[in-house]
Amino acid sequence: MNQPIIEMKGVSKVFEIDDIQTHALQSIDLVVQEGQYLSITGPSGCGKSSLLSIMGLLDAPTSGEYKIDGQSVSSLSYDAASKLRNKKIGFIFQSFNLIDEISVFDNVALPLRYSDESVSSEAMAQRVTECLELVGLGHRLNHKPNQLSGGQQQRVAIARALVANPSVLLVDEPTGNLDSKSGDQIMDILDDLNAQGRTICMVTHDARYATRAKTQLNLLDGQLSYSEVERLEAV
């Protein structure tokens, strides 16, 4: 049976500025099983980024319980949370967040250097090349990110997210900076990764892309509603 990768119980997030409180997330209960493909939609300001930040251990909830891969994160130190993040989570952002000063190869290698200090340079080269080949960029190892198209840069970001073999991919508006053709290609790669068993949680404004996920979750004023849909398989 599949294991829960993400378990949230009563997770709330309150921001307070000058005595004004914003309830960004209100008592979220959510379980994401291994292999699940989840999309999160909702209007601007409904709490999507706050939810993804907590899932990705970039921020802590104000209250509630969060477990990733069975491990409770509430009592972790900053360093322990960073280590767990490097090991368990692959991030894909709207703006790619690649480093232009270093090669595509070195960008993809970075999470592996942080998550497994003992990895040999041969094993690293093999894994980085494998991930870049998976996204069709095995011939671009020595390019700098700014020498690539937007769609290619997002594919590098996907390779980087996969390189340390994380438990879950957290994907924030992956097509927001891309034309529709490149956006479709990125979504096809995410579909393939999920078909191979990869767990994906994706925030998107694009209803066409949200419906590719088997589980569609909608946030409104920090509260969740959910719909499970079985995608029709292409014949």
Ligand SMILES: Nc1ncnc2c1ncn2[C@@H]1O[C@H](COP(=O)(O)OP(=O)(O)OP(=O)(O)O)[C@@H](O)[C@H]1O
């Ligand atoms: N660091 C912060 N300090 C104070 N308020 C914040 C902070 N981050 C988010 N908020 C508030 O929390 C609420 C939820 O914000 P969040 O960024 O999670 O929404 P979102 O759904 O991702 O929005 P968008 O689609 O526009 O990116 C908003 O009202 C926002 O103003």
